[in-house]
Amino acid sequence: MSLDDVATAAHTTRATIYLRYPSKAALAAAAIVHARSTSVLPPATGDLRQDLVAQLRHFQESMAAPYSLPIIGAALAEEHTAPELLAALREHVVASRRQMLRSLLQQAQSRDELVPLVDIDLAVAQLVGSYYAFSIAGDLIPPNWSERIVDQVLTGIVSDAFEHQER
């Protein structure tokens, strides 16, 4: 993503952009905050599976925007040189989504729907992280990704027979 692309898309010039945003990182951080303010997380219904799928569908839509992945990439690449970009991404995008997913899982835990030793932060990382892994690998996101990842995170992949034999 070059500043020229941004200038063209905004029908303005590089000079005008520089006037308002002293660095590319400041511009990207502003874009992140703006994108977040126009996007509302879906409300919860109390059905864990359905609520997780709705959140991940919303996540997938926001990631499908053309510059989402390059902006995350730039934030990671510039962590040491322009930390405000990664900070803005974490504060305005990542934190609220993770908090929502964590809260859905905690509510299910309080309804006794989860195994006693569940690691909720790890489950959130499995749900969201699988999308990052496909993107970094260059794979298309599978059809019905949100439903499939929720089901597989909830129920696991080892067959019952083998699991009981093993333990």
Added chain:
Amino acid sequence: MSLDDVATAAHTTRATIYLRYPSKAALAAAAIVHARSTSVLPPATGDLRQDLVAQLRHFQESMAAPYSLPIIGAALAEEHTAPELLAALREHVVASRRQMLRSLLQQAQSRDELVPLVDIDLAVAQLVGSYYAFSIAGDLIPPNWSERIVDQVLTGIVSDAFEHQER
């Protein structure tokens, strides 16, 4: 990561580096290929859990190197301007690890250890992706991450009682 950092670390000058690597992306791609050639994936033993943990420990060690995450970030950020970097990362690092994880899961599948509807590519994405999700969120990787993610991916998080009641 600046080119000056690289030059200092390599006891050379920016000019010398530019002579050999025409772009920062070409330099980073060469670093990726070199890192890969010095790192051998652990061999498989036939015990799914143990083999997955060994692969993920190896992955975690390679990601803990100071510039691993910034290099992945730069590759994603420059996908349109310097695609050779992301291509090198995928070809020399990501593909071989995913293939190894996939193969461990396929072997377990052929031993009837997995549920009939398992999505193996998705399971690989859960395992590796959870690390990316913690990194992007800025969380420390949890202690014993490799063991904990393998157990949670294999057995799921929904309690048996609730799962059977639901279906």
